[in-house]
Amino acid sequence: ADCRYTCHQECRSLIQLDCRQPGQCQRQLSPEGTLLPPCSQNVTQRLEEEKPEPPTLQEIKEKIDKYNTKVTNCLLMKLNEDGTYTGFIKVHLKLRRPVTVPAGIRPQSIYDALKEVNLADMTHKRTSFYLPLDAIKQLHISSTTTVSEVIQGLLKKFMVVDNPQKFALFKEMRKDGQVLLQKLPLTEYPLYLRLLAGPDTDVLSFVLKENETGEVEWDAFSIPELQNFLMILDKEEKDKIQQVQKKYEKFKQRLQQTLKEARGKPG
Numbered sequence: 001a002d003c004r005y006t007c008h009q010e011c012r013s014l015i016q017l018d019c020r021q022p023g024q025c026q027r028q029l030s031p032e033g034t035l036l037p038p039c040s041q042n043v044t045q046r047l048e049e050e051k052p053e054p055p056t057l058q059e060i061k062e063k064i065d066k067y068n069t070k071v072t073n074c075l076l077m078k079l080n081e082d083g084t085y086t087g088f089i090k091v092h093l094k095l096r097r098p099v100t101v102p103a104g105i106r107p108q109s110i111y112d113a114l115k116e117v118n119l120a121d122m123t124h125k126r127t128s129f130y131l132p133l134d135a136i137k138q139l140h141i142s143s144t145t146t147v148s149e150v151i152q153g154l155l156k157k158f159m160v161v162d163n164p165q166k167f168a169l170f171k172e173m174r175k176d177g178q179v180l181l182q183k184l185p186l187t188e189y190p191l192y193l194r195l196l197a198g199p200d201t202d203v204l205s206f207v208l209k210e211n212e213t214g215e216v217e218w219d220a221f222s223i224p225e226l227q228n229f230l231m232i233l234d235k236e237e238k239d240k241i242q243q244v245q246k247k248y249e250k251f252k253q254r255l256q257q258t259l260k261e262a263r264g265k266p267g
Helices: 009-014 038-050 057-070 110-115 147-157 190-197 223-262
Strands: 085-093 099-102 126-129 135-142 167-175 178-183 204-210
Touching: 009 223, 057 190, 085 147, 085 190, 135 147, 135 190, 147 167, 147 204, 190 204
Parallel strands: 085 204
Antiparallel strands: 085 135, 099 126, 167 178, 167 204
16 A cells, blocks of 8 residues: 555565565565565464355355246256255357367367367377457366366367466456456456356356467566565465476375275276
């Protein structure tokens, strides 16, 4: 509020500022140039207190029942016993640049989809292709499906071999005759946004576009801001390591269980 520092909403709890104005934050850099923690701890604690509580199972059930009463195309949401739910979202493809796809590959069949066959791995030949502008793709996803997984799923359906980081998912909202477009973080859950907004795509729709990152002028940032970037990168790195470790730990457990069940069986 005082220094007008701007950051992403998901980064707020990680931000530390070098407040030098008298009467504000009363914190200075140490002789080594590192940031001292008292003020940041208070800011982090206050921001954590402001985070809304996740909805209860009963609240989710009520929202799903209300959502399904408004559905007119049989694309209902379904609540599972474990508290998760599944449903449908539609994604508008608004890509201005061509995408890279395998050359000479037949379209994916139902058999390929069920067997999770990746046709793109069958050839190293590549070609450029323009996807139809404003094409719409319908996806059946879970409440645990993230924006990152939605992007990867769309690229796989169209056999696009470009890096998923080249693309971003946006939510498009219409209010008072205006169209508002907001980029979604990779950890957001699109189906929950669909549930809150209702089935009307005029109220909320999803759009896949190029991820316009541009060139970053690092010299324009102050030392505290650069230090904040490093903190965020460290956190993202640790989260990624934990995800990979968790994935292979589950794989290891399945292998051990399979070996245990196979003992004593012929062959």
